[in-house]
Amino acid sequence: MNDLRFALRQLRKSPGFTLIAVITLALGIGANTAIFSVIYAVLLQPLPYPDPDRLMIVTESDSNQPQISVSFPDYIDWKRDNTVFEQFAVSRRESFNLSGLENRAPEQISGAIVTANFFKVIGLTPQLGRIFTEEEDRVGGPLVAVISDRLWQRLFARDPNVLGRTVNFGNQPYTVIGVMPPQMFSPRTVEVWFPIMRRTDDQMWQTRDNHPGLFGWARLKPGVSVEKALAEMKQVAARLSKQYPDSNAGVSVAVTPLLENQVGDYRASLNLLLGAVVLVLLIACANLANLLAARGAARAREFAVRAAVGASRWQIIRQLLIESLVLALVGGALGLCLAAWGRDILVALSPPGVPRFQNLSLNGWVLAFSLALSFITSVLFGLWPAWHTSRADISLALNSGGRGSSDSAGARRSRDLLVIAEVALTLVLLSAAGLVLKSFANARSLGLGFDPQLLLSARVDLPSPSYEDATKLMNFSAALMEKLSALPGVQNAALASNPPLMTGWQTTFLPEGAPEPAPGKLPSVEMDVVTAGYFQTIHTPLLRGRPFEARDTKDMPPVIIVDQLLAERYFPGQEAVGKRVRMSTGEKARANSGQSSESFRI
Amino acid sequence: MANPIIRLRHLERFYPLAKGQFFYVLRDINLDVEEGDFVSIMGPSGAGKSSLLHVLGMHDHAWSGEFFLDDTAIHRLKAKERATLRNEQIGFVFQNYHLLDDLTVYENLDIPLSYRRFNKTERDALVCDALDRFHIVGKKDLYPRQLSGGQQQLVSIARAMIASPKIILADEPTGNLHSDQAEEIMKLFKQLNAGGTTIVQVTHSEINAGYGNRIVQLRDGFVVT
Numbered sequence: 001m002n003d004l005r006f007a008l009r010q011l012r013k014s015p016g017f018t019l020i021a022v023i024t025l026a027l028g029i030g031a032n033t034a035i036f037s038v039i040y041a042v043l044l045q046p047l048p049y050p051d052p053d054r055l056m057i058v059t060e061s062d063s064n065q066p067q068i069s070v071s072f073p074d075y076i077d078w079k080r081d082n083t084v085f086e087q088f089a090v091s092r093r094e095s096f097n098l099s100g101l102e103n104r105a106p107e108q109i110s111g112a113i114v115t116a117n118f119f120k121v122i123g124l125t126p127q128l129g130r131i132f133t134e135e136e137d138r139v140g141g142p143l144v145a146v147i148s149d150r151l152w153q154r155l156f157a158r159d160p161n162v163l164g165r166t167v168n169f170g171n172q173p174y175t176v177i178g179v180m181p182p183q184m185f186s187p188r189t190v191e192v193w194f195p196i197m198r199r200t201d202d203q204m205w206q207t208r209d210n211h212p213g214l215f216g217w218a219r220l221k222p223g224v225s226v227e228k229a230l231a232e233m234k235q236v237a238a239r240l241s242k243q244y245p246d247s248n249a250g251v252s253v254a255v256t257p258l259l260e261n262q263v264g265d266y267r268a269s270l271n272l273l274l275g276a277v278v279l280v281l282l283i284a285c286a287n288l289a290n291l292l293a294a295r296g297a298a299r300a301r302e303f304a305v306r307a308a309v310g311a312s313r314w315q316i317i318r319q320l321l322i323e324s325l326v327l328a329l330v331g332g333a334l335g336l337c338l339a340a341w342g343r344d345i346l347v348a349l350s351p352p353g354v355p356r357f358q359n360l361s362l363n364g365w366v367l368a369f370s371l372a373l374s375f376i377t378s379v380l381f382g383l384w385p386a387w388h389t390s391r392a393d394i395s396l397a398l399n400s401g402g403r404g405s406s407d408s409a410g411a412r413r414s415r416d417l418l419v420i421a422e423v424a425l426t427l428v429l430l431s432a433a434g435l436v437l438k439s440f441a442n443a444r445s446l447g448l449g450f451d452p453q454l455l456l457s458a459r460v461d462l463p464s465p466s467y468e469d470a471t472k473l474m475n476f477s478a479a480l481m482e483k484l485s486a487l488p489g490v491q492n493a494a495l496a497s498n499p500p501l502m503t504g505w506q507t508t509f510l511p512e513g514a515p516e517p518a519p520g521k522l523p524s525v526e527m528d529v530v531t532a533g534y535f536q537t538i539h540t541p542l543l544r545g546r547p548f549e550a551r552d553t554k555d556m557p558p559v560i561i562v563d564q565l566l567a568e569r570y571f572p573g574q575e576a577v578g579k580r581v582r583m584s585t586g587e588k589a590r591a592n593s594g595q596s597s598e599s600f601r602i
Numbered sequence: 603m604a605n606p607i608i609r610l611r612h613l614e615r616f617y618p619l620a621k622g623q624f625f626y627v628l629r630d631i632n633l634d635v636e637e638g639d640f641v642s643i644m645g646p647s648g649a650g651k652s653s654l655l656h657v658l659g660m661h662d663h664a665w666s667g668e669f670f671l672d673d674t675a676i677h678r679l680k681a682k683e684r685a686t687l688r689n690e691q692i693g694f695v696f697q698n699y700h701l702l703d704d705l706t707v708y709e710n711l712d713i714p715l716s717y718r719r720f721n722k723t724e725r726d727a728l729v730c731d732a733l734d735r736f737h738i739v740g741k742k743d744l745y746p747r748q749l750s751g752g753q754q755q756l757v758s759i760a761r762a763m764i765a766s767p768k769i770i771l772a773d774e775p776t777g778n779l780h781s782d783q784a785e786e787i788m789k790l791f792k793q794l795n796a797g798g799t800t801i802v803q804v805t806h807s808e809i810n811a812g813y814g815n816r817i818v819q820l821r822d823g824f825v826v827t
Contacts, residue, residue, distance in 0.1 A: 002709075002716055009704050305700045308661060309761060310689040310717035312682070395656035398700060 007323040017295065018327070021288055025331025028281035029377060030338030033362075033370045034346060035277045037339060039270050040369075041360045043263050048183035050123035051219075055258035056229065058088070058216030060237075062250050064524050068506075069211040072200060074240060074248070078216070081236045084229040085218040089118035092196065092213045093187050095461040100168035101155060108461060109151070109169065110189045113196040114217075119146075121217045122186055128152075129163045129178035137195035144195065145174040149182040151191040169194070170463030186217070188262070188355060209247035211506075218255075230255040250521060262355050272436075279429045281377065286422035288381040292324065293415050296389035304394045316390040317383075324382025325375065332374030336362065339370070388414060449563075450500050451539035457499045481531065492537035496530040500538060505529075511570050512580040525566060535561075545577040605673055607769065607800055608635035608658065613667035615653050615823075627653045628665070629823040637768070640795040641802045642811035645820035651804040652773055654820065658802060659771045660688040672768070689718055693762030697774035699754040701746040707757050708733070708742040714765055728764055736760040736790075752783030759790060763799075770794065772803040776810055788813045 011018040046052050059067040060074065070078075070090060079088045091114040099106035116137035119125070132144050145167065147155075156162045166173045169192065180193075204210050220229055230253070237253040256264075296303075303316050311319075340362050350357040460480070467473050477495055484493035497505065508522035517523075532548045535541075543564060552559055560581070567576035615628035627650045635641055643651045656662040657669070660676065663684070669676040671691060676684060701710050711732050715725040733739045736756055746754055755775060762770055772791065776784035784807075792813050795801050803814065811817050819827040 002712075006704065013704060301700070302702060305702060306713065306717075307685075308659070308694050308696075308700070309714040310685075310765070312685060312717065315717055394661040395653075398656075398661070398696060398698075 003319050003322045004326070006319065007326045010323055011326060014295075017291065021291065021327045022331045022334060024284045024288060025328055025374075025377060026334035026338055028277075028284035028335070029328075029332045029370060029373055030335030030342070031277040032274075032281055032373055033332075033335055033339040033366060034342050035270070035274050036369045037343070037360055037362060037366045038346060038357065039274060040363070040365050042266055042354060042356050043270060044365070045356065045359065047259055047262075048185075052259065053257065054086075054220040054222070054224075055121065055123075056085075056216075056218045056220060056226065057254075057256045057258055057261040058218050058233065059254045059256075060211065061252050061254040065506075067254050067256075068251075070214040070216050071208050071211050071247070072205045072214060073208045074237075074251075075214060075216060077240055078233065078236055078253070081239070082229075082232060084221060084224045084232050086221045087117045087121040088216065088218045089115040089121045090196065090214045090216050091115075091118055091187055092215070093190065095459070096169040096192065097171070097461065097463060098155075098167060098169055099171070100166075100173070104155070108459075109191050111169065111192040111194065112187050112190045113194045113199065115196050118193070118217060119180075121219045122184065123219065124181055124184050126178035127181040128160065129176070131178050132195050137197045139198060139201045141195055141198055143172055143174045144177045145169065146178040146180060146193045147176055148180055148184060148191040152179045171466050172463070186258075187215070207247075208244055217258075226255060226257060249518065266354055276429060276432060279425055279432075281373075282380070283422055283425045283429070285377060285381040286418050286425065288327075289384050290415055290418045290422070292320075292382060292385035293388060293418070296320065296385045300389070300392045301398065303389055303392055304396075304398050307390075307392075307394050308398065313390045317386040320386035320389060321378065321382050324386070325378040328374040328378035328382075329371075332370050332377070336367070336370050339366075384414070384418075448500070449540055455538060477531065492533055494531045494534035494537040496534055497528050507583060510582045512582065514570075523570070544575075605670070606634035607637040607639075607672050608633070608802075609668070609670040610634075611668040611670075613657065613665055613669060615650070615657060615662070615665040626823050628657070631667070631823075631825055633818065633825060635800060635802060637800055638795070638798060639800055639802075639816055640791070640814035641816045641818055642814040643802065643804045643818045643820060644806065644808075644811055645826075648822075649820040650823045651820055655771050655773050655802065655804050658769075659692055659694050660684045661694075689714075689765070691768050693765070693767040693770045695755070695758050695762045695770060695772040695775045697777040699746070699751075699758040699778075701754055701757055701761070703746055706743050706745055707738060707749070710746070710757060711761050711764055714761060718765060732760045732764045750783070751779050752786060755779060755783070755787055756790070759787070759794075763794065767799070769800045769802065772801065774804050774806065776805070776807065784810065 047055065049055060058070070058078070060070050061067055072090075075088075075090050079085075082088065091112045093110070093112050096109050096111045097106055098109045116132050116134045119131045125131075126146065127149065129146075131146055132141075136142055136144055147162075152158055152162060155167075156165070162176050162179065165176050167176060168174070174194065199205060205212055218229075220226070233253040233255055237248070237251060241248045241251060303311075306316055306319075307313075343360055343362070347358060347360055462473065462476060467476065481493055481495065484490060505527045506524050507527045508524050510516070510522055530548065532550050532552065535547050542561075545561070548559070548561065560583075562576060570576075570581075571579055610631050610633040613628060613631040613633075614626060616624040616626040619625050631654065643654060645651050653662070657665050663681055667677065671687065674687060676687070679687065702713065705713065708729060711729045712725055715728055720728065730739075733742050736759070738753070738756060738760065741749060741753060741757070746757070749757065755778075759770075759775070762772075770791070775791070776787050779787065788810050791801055791803070795814075801814070803810070805811050817827070818825060
């Protein structure tokens with residue numbers, strides 16, 4: 001208690017030093033606290049589901065891709081043959097046009113079709129109503145929907161009588177049977193869930209080499225590890241590979257914890273960020289250690305007197321560490337305030353799409369981190385000066401004229417080393433920052449293969465029952481193109497299955513004349529279906545051949561356009577235009593159209 | 603007859619110089635101090651008086667030879683053991699008082715006790731006793747800068763005495779005081795000595811030396827009388 005009182009008195013006595021030290025620490029600890037709060041919110045915070053560590057994402061994989069969507073027949077076999085999962089579900093994300101609500105314009109809603117046991121995998125029960133049953137989840141089953149808390153709030157103002165209400169999703173009348181609790185966020189951003197089995201009479205779904213965007217969700221049985229689950233699922237997949245070599249050769253399985261699946265991509269970036277702010281804090285600590293060492297030298301007489309009247313070395317170190325701790329705690333408290341004030345700024349600056357960033361909060365863990373960091377910091381910057389001060393020669397200090405310094409050559413050398421360490425850390429930080437900026441500049445200068453200036457994109461989802469007929473689809477596309485092109489200010493317009501840089505469909509192909517590879521070893525490429533005028537619209541120049549034209553209809557020989565990377569890889573030193581490739585559909589297409597300027601999907 | 607409370611044999615203190623040379627501040631010191639003695643160490647500046655006192659006070663460990671304190675061979679002890687023994691047996695009074703500026707009189711007296719594992723109640727009792735004994739109760743909440751030189755030295759002596767040491771080592775305790783205050787302080791030392799405390803003081807003053815029962819003369823690091 002005495003040490004604390006004396007420490008406070010000492011700090012009050014030197015307000016300038018105290019202010020500088022506290023501000024330095026506040027900035028260092030505040031930056032670390034802020035970044036840790038992001039790391040906690042994004043990476044560490046447990047999922048808001050019961051036993052979240054048992055939740056897994058299960059996908060297919062092959063030598064080219066670590067994760068591929070699951071084929072429906074494979075899912076059925078996996079579900080039947082595994083012994084490691086308590087529940088095993090699949091989902092597919094879809095967008096639905098919501099309409100038919102009074103005084104409300106139609107809008108697009110992010111939804112998912114899921115198996116009935118999906119909610120059992122997640123482990124949450126509805127806050128209102130019920131989920132759909134296995135009996136409802138079948139071909140010809142009733143049109144029922146479970147909505148999210150957010151949608152309940154937005155569409156129905158939390159009306160408890162929402163159950164039984166009919167809402168049009170994709171021009172079909174669905175009955176709302178349940179409302180999930182607010183913490184339900186799987187699959188991400190989804191606001192409505194429908195039974196999936198209604199779709200399974202589609203022949204394509206029953207094809208084993210078709211992967212219709214399904215992802216597996218599984219809950220491990222108690223006591224089963226991820227490794228064990230993966231090992232068993234790999235055995236199941238290997239069996240299927242043997243049984244169905246045409247579709248499943250080389251196809252394996254990936255089992256990833258749900259949390260890792262959601263946030264794993266952000267781990268490296270956030271750790272890099274944390275590394276940077278830790279370096280900043282270390283620099284601050286080196287700076288403060290130097291200040292404290294100089295202060296310790298100036299206070300040599302005080303500590304010599306303390307030693308002369310009985311203080312042990314540890315008691316002197318303790319006194320100095322308590323002073324450092326008081327500084328660190330005050331700095332930490334101020335840093336916490338800075339982190340709290342900076343929270344909204346961080347959220348506003350957060351890159352789009354980072355999951356859970358919006359959950360950023362200064363909770364108990366963040367407070368504990370900040371407190372622990374203050375303790376560690378106090379030791380980091382306080383211990384070395386305290387150690388040196390406690391080693392001072394008593395008789396020298398007491399004989400040196402009362403108030404002088406007894407700073408030894410060794411202590412001065414050590415302080416010089418601290419300055420060197422500080423400069424070195426600063427250089428590391430600056431170099432890292434420079435490299436990051438350089439990478440950013442490189443990324444900015446990278447040719448995209450298209451010109452994003454003045455290019456707008458919009459997504460249109462057509463309800464499948466109404467637009468399953470290809471003629472209707474073509475008519476809609478033609479009408480949309482006509483209206484878009486007629487808009488004032490629109491220079492070009494086109495339709496594509498996916499916008500540039502977005503993952504599209506994957507398909508296997510083989511250049512004509514190439515040796516037939518082993519089953520499952522066919523090359524795989526990204527594919528987009530586009531309308532005539534697409535390349536003019538996105539300003540991608542054709543290197544060779546011609547663009548798609550209005551005459552390239554289904555009645556004409558099928559044609560494709562390949563990108564430069566594919567042409568160089570599969571037709572090295574040859575003219576790719578005019579070559580023929582076999583697509584996975586079995587059709588032969590004549591690659592007579594040309595190449596784009598970059599290795600992007602066209 | 604009991605052994606002397608302090609026994610020095612062939613004690614030397616030197617500083618290394620360049621090229622393997624040494625500068626000796628104390629040379630072949632052989633000295634006995636009996637329990638209850640009041641010894642004054644005298645000599646010209648640079649004779650090694652303060653150095654000897656710091657060796658006796660175990661503030662300085664860079665010496666050679668033999669040093670016995672109450673039959674304990676100090677030269678064989680580690681620094682930590684010496685510190686423990688010092689805390690138990692020795693009180694130190696400095697010419698510059700060396701009170702801690704940021705602590706009140708009360709706290710300055712409390713500090714040595716706080717380093718010796720007395721509990722709060724015991725410490726309060728001992729501090730109050732010392733304040734009373736040295737007639738400084740009225741000054742207990744003042745800071746050193748608010749006291750005269752004589753008052754500061756009084757507090758310094760009270761601090762040295764508070765843990766009831768057997769020996770007081772005083773390095774020119776009246777060096778910064780005018781004659782009236784010096785006389786008061788020396789009378790106080792005499793009184794403490796009469797109470798059984800062994801006192802070793804460094805002084806330039808023949809008058810102050812006269813309060814003791816024995817004078818040791820140092821010259822160029824040697825004991826000459």
